[in-house]
Amino acid sequence: MIGLAVIGAGYWGPNLVRNAQATPALHLRWLCDLNEARARSVLGPYSTVQVSTCYEQILADPAVDAVAIATPAVTHFDLVRAALEAGKHVLVEKPLTCSYADGAKLVQAAQRAGLVLMCDHTFCYTPAAMKIRELIHAGEIGELCFFDSVRINLGLIQPDVGVLWDLAPHDAAILDFILPADVRPVAVTAHGADPLGTGRACVAYLSVWLSSGVLAHVHVNWLSPTKIRTVVIGGSRRTIVWNDLKPDQRLAIYDRGVDQAADPDERRQALISYRLGDVLVPALPEREALGAVMADFAAAITDGRAPQTDGHSGLRVLAVLEAAARSLAHGGTRIDIEGITS
Structure with missing residues (x-):
C-alpha cells in the first residue's frame, strides 16, 4: 500500500481524507494542519492516523510515499517543492x-525526480466530463462551435484570491480535458467587478480564443443567490448540455442546431435552416469524482505513468488563468497565451 499524508484539514482536506481512506491502494498515515484540534476533529476520536502541525515532520517519515495538499494556493509552490x-x-x-513560471519549475522538478505530480482537477473525473470528452473525440457532435460555462453561487468569498482563481480553474480544466488534441487556447480576455469592495474581483467573465477559431466563454460569480453549474458545448452536428445540479439528467445531447448552406455564396446571404431532432439523455453512473481522483493517483504511482490530470494539464490551466489575470488588470486587454508560456 502507498503511504499517504494529507496536508490541510480545512475546506477540502476532509474530503481528501475520506476518499483516501476509501481507496484500497492508499494507507493514510498522517493529517497535517496548523490547527491540531481541527485535524483531530476531522479524523475522529478513534482514528489511528497520526496528526502533526509540522509538514517537515511528515516529509521526513520514510513510510510516507505521497502527499495530498489542500492548502491555500499561495502555499502550493513551497509545499509541493x-x-x-x-x-x-x-x-x-x-x-x-x-x-505559470512557478508551475513550470514544479513540473520540471517532478520529471527530474521521476515522481508523479498530479493536479486535483476533480470535475475532469466526473462521469459527465468523461462522456463529453468521449463524444467530442469520437466526432459525435461534429466540429466544435462554442463552449459556454456558468459557475455561479453565493460565496464562499476567499480571503487570498479572487473569484477568477477560485472558480475558473474548474472550467479551464474541463475545457482542457474535453478539447480535441489539435485544439488549444491561444488568447484570453477577462472582465471583472468588485461590487463589495473586497479588493478582488467577485464577478468575472472570461473569453478564451481557441486555435480552431472557436470562442469559449466562462462566467464565474460569488454573489449569485442562485447556484448554477451549467456547461453548453455546441457542435456542428449536436449540442451537449451539462447541468451538474440535475442528478436525473446531468447530460443531455440535442440533435438540434443550424444547418448552413454548402455553397459559400449562399452562406454569405445567411441562407440557413434549423434542425430540430431528438434529445438523448445517456445513463451515467453516480459516483464521487474525488474517489476516481485518488484511484488514478494511486495507479499512476504504482504503474509509473502520468495521471489523467498531470502537472502539464495543471500548467495549461495556469496559462489560461494567468493570461486572464493580466487581462483583468489591464481593463480587458486581449492577452496571448504564448506570451505566458514562452
Missing part, C-alpha cells in the same frame, strides 16, 4: 501554483 525534494509523489489542489 519541499515534497518533491523529499522524494514524495504529490497530488495538489487546484490551481497548481499562483503563476
